[in-house]
Amino acid sequence: MTTTTTSTQKWLRENSAKYEQRDNVYHQVDQALATFGLYGGSNGWLKVKSDVYTYDDGRTHLLLCLHGLLPINFRNSTYHIPIDIWIPFNYPRSSPIVYVVPAQGMLIKNSRYVELSGKCDVSNYEGTKGSWLDRGEKTTTARTGLLGLIDALMNWFSRDPPVYSKAAQLSASSSPARSPLPTSIPHQVAQPPPPTYSPSPSRPSPIPPAAWTPQPPPIPQVPSASPAQQPVPPPPPMSWTPGPPPPLRIQSAPPPPPPLPPIPAQNLLDSDEPASSSQIAPAPPRPPNPVLLSLHSSVHAKLTAALQSLQSSLHHSSEHFRKMQQDLLRGEPAIHDEMSRLEAVKAVSLNVGNRLRQSVDAAERNIQLLRDKGDVSVDELICGPTIVHNQLINLVAEDNAIEDTIYHLHRALNSGSIDLDRFLKGRVSLKPEPLISSCRQPKPVYSSDYFFGNHSLTCLVIDNSRFG
Template structure:
C-alpha cells in the first residue's frame, strides 16, 4: 500500500502537463494494477519530424501464450499530450538476442499498429490503455512480434559476398593451408600429389590443363607443382567466398611458371655445382592475396616448413605420360582466362564491385515509399492551407473598401456628435450657473411665493385662505364630536363663533369682488372657487 501511494503521488506530479491528466491517471493506474510487470517513467520522445517532447511512458514485459508456452514481450507505450483524443504510440523493444518480426501489425522499427490503435481516433472516448494492452497481447499471442536471433548467422555483407560466387566455385572445397600444401609438394611428385590433411586439392581448369614437364636433377628435391594460372574473375569469387568463411587461401603463382628445382640449402648442394635460380616472387593484389577486406588486420604469414621436410632426396623417375589433348572446348566467358590477362607480368584487374544489399535496397524502397506518401499528404495539406489563405486574402482585399467607407461614415458621425456635445456643454454650464445663483439667494418664504400684483388682490387671497381654514376647523370639530373627544355644548359654542367669523369673511370677499373690474372679478371668483375646493 505505501508503494502504491508513492507511485500515485509520482504519477500525479508528472502528468500535470497533460490537459486530461485525470483520465491519464485513471487509465495508467488501471494498467499498473492489472499488469504488475509494467512500470511508468517519463522520458524524451523524438517524433518522426525531429520534434522532441517529454512524455509519460509505460514500459515493461507483456506476458503472452504462444503454442502452449509463455513468453514475455518487452514493450514501451508513449502517451502523447493530446491523450486520450490522440492514440498512444506503442513499440516493441527487442533485446540484444531478439530481432523484430515485421508483419501487418508491426514494422521493422518495432512500432506496433494493431487494429485497436487504427480505430482509436474514430471513437477515442471509448478507448483506454488497458484495452490496448489486451489487444496487443491477443495479437502477439497469434503472431509473435519478435524472433530469437540465430547464433552464428553471418552478417548480411558476408552473405552477399558468398552469394556472388559462381556455382562452379561455390561448390568447390576450400584449398589447403599453405603449410600443408608445401609439405604435400615436398613429399610427392607433381604427377601424383597425395593429401596429408584430408582436403581435396583444387581441380584444374579444362581449358588450361596442359601438363608442364618437370625437370629433375640427380640429387635435388622435387619442386611443388604449380597450380594453373587463374585470372581475376576466377580469383575474386574464391577470395570472397574464403573471406566469408574465414579461410586463408595460398597466394596464386604467376601464370605459366617455368620448372624450377628447390635448393636443399641457401648455399646450394655442392654436388650440383651451381644452384638453380630461386622462384620469382609472384605479383599478387594486396586485397586478393589474403582474402580479407582492407579494413581487417592481415593474418600472420604461415611458418616456413621445417628443413627436414626439404632434405629427403628422391630417385630420378621418368616423367609421367602426357595426358591426351582434349578436344577444343568453347571458352567460358565467365570462367576462362583471356589472353591479355594470361600473359605473365600483367597485374590482375580490380575485383568486381560488391552487389548491393537486398535488405538495404528493400529498406531504401520502403523509406522512399514512406517519404513519397508523406510528401503527397504534406503537399495536399499545404495546398488546402494555401487555398484557405488565398480565400482569406480575397476577403481582406474585398473588405478594405468597406472598412474605409465605414471609417468615413464614423468620422462624420463623430463630428456631429462633437457639435451636439458642445451645445449640450453650453446649456449645462448655463444651468449650473443658475443653480449656483439660486443657492446663493437661499429659499424664499411661502408668503412671498403666493402673492398678487395689487393690495386688493392680496386681501382677497388672504380672505379666501382664512375662509378655507375656518371650513377645515369646523370639519375637524365635527369629527371630534363623533369620536367623543369633545362634548356637544363645546362643539356648538365653538362652531357658532367660527361660523360668524366665516360669514363676515365671505361677505367681505363678495364685496371685494363687486368692486373689482369685470376681468379682475372673474379672476377673483376663479381663485375663490379653487381655494374653496382645496
C-alpha cells in the first residue's frame, strides 16, 4: 500500500466519523476508490472530496462526494460520463444523491433515469439490502452498496447515455465539416469507425476521421478538504492509431467549383434519437421548495380542519334554526287563536270598565252633593217619624240627663266634694215636678196613634217605676 493510499484512507476515516454508520460508509467508499478511484489501477477515474451540499429546501451539509468520470460502453465505444455521488449522513438508510455534471459543450438528455437538472433517479435501487433492482429486473452484478450503484449507473448509461453534444453552428460561407465529439467524453477505442462517405478524387479531400485526436479529459481537482497529496492523473486518453494526418496544403490555383456537401459523420451519442440532437430540450422547471410545500401542506391541513369544524358548527346551527322555524310555523295558528281570545277578553274588559267608570262617576257626584250639604247635627240624624215622637224622644233625653245629674250630685255629696246646701240647690234647680206631671198626663199620649201610644205608654211606665 502506497503512502498516497494510506493518507487517503486516514483522511477518509476522519471525515466519515460524522456519519451514523461511519464504518460502513468508510468501507464502501474505500472499496469504490479501490475499484474505480485513486488507487484502483487502470480504472482510477473517481476521487473523493468533502464539500458543502445544498438541499432543495435550503439546508446545507458537509458531505462526502465521489466525483469524476464513469466509463460506459455505448455501441462498441467507450465514453466517460462526469458524475457526482453525494453520500448523506444517514446513509445507507437514505440513498446516495447522484448528479450527472455535463462539461462544456454538453447537454443533459432527459431519460428514464436522469432528469433535465442532472439528478439521477436511484429510488428503485436498494443497495443497502443487497437486492439491487432495475425497474423490477435484477442486475447482473453481485455487488452491493456504492459498488452496486456504480455498476447500475454504468449499465443504465450504457443503454441510454445521459448527455449529448451541442450541434455545431457553422456560418453560411463555410463548408460543412464534421462536428467534434464533446471534450468531456474523449476516450474511444483504438479502431476508428468506418467512414460514412467517400469524397471524389477530383476535389480536395476533407480532414479524414483518423486525423482527429480528441482532447484529453480535464483532471478533476481534489478540493481543499481532501488530504494533502499529489493528485494522481488519470491514464492518458487513447487516440486514433492510424498514421499522422497528411498536412493541409493551401493551393494557389484558382478555386475549383464548389464541392458537394459531404455527409457528416454519425455521432454515436446523437444518433440514438436524431430529433433530440437537432432540437435543444427546454430548460427544466425549477423544483418546488420542500419547505414551501411543507408550509402549504400544514396550512392546507389547518384550513381543512378549520373548515370541517366550521361546517360542523354551521350544520348544528342550521339544525337548531330549522327546529325553531318549525316551532314558529306550528305556533302561528295558536298565536292567532290566542289573539282572538284576547280580543274578546279586551271587549269584555272595556264594557266592564265603562260600567265601572259610570258607577265611580255617580259615586263621586253623590259625595260632592254630601260635601255641599255640610255636616249634619246629631239631632237631625235621630228623629221620629212625627212631631209626637220627636217630643217623646226629647222628653226621654231630658229625663235621662236629669237622672244622670242627680246621680253625680249624690256621688259628689258622698265624697265631700260639695256640701249639703249646694247639693240641695242643685237638686231643686232640676225641677222634676213638671216632668213627672207631664208624663202622667195621658192626653198627649192617647191622642196619637195606637202604636205610638203604646210605645209612649211603655216609656211612661218605665219612668213611673223609676220615680216611684
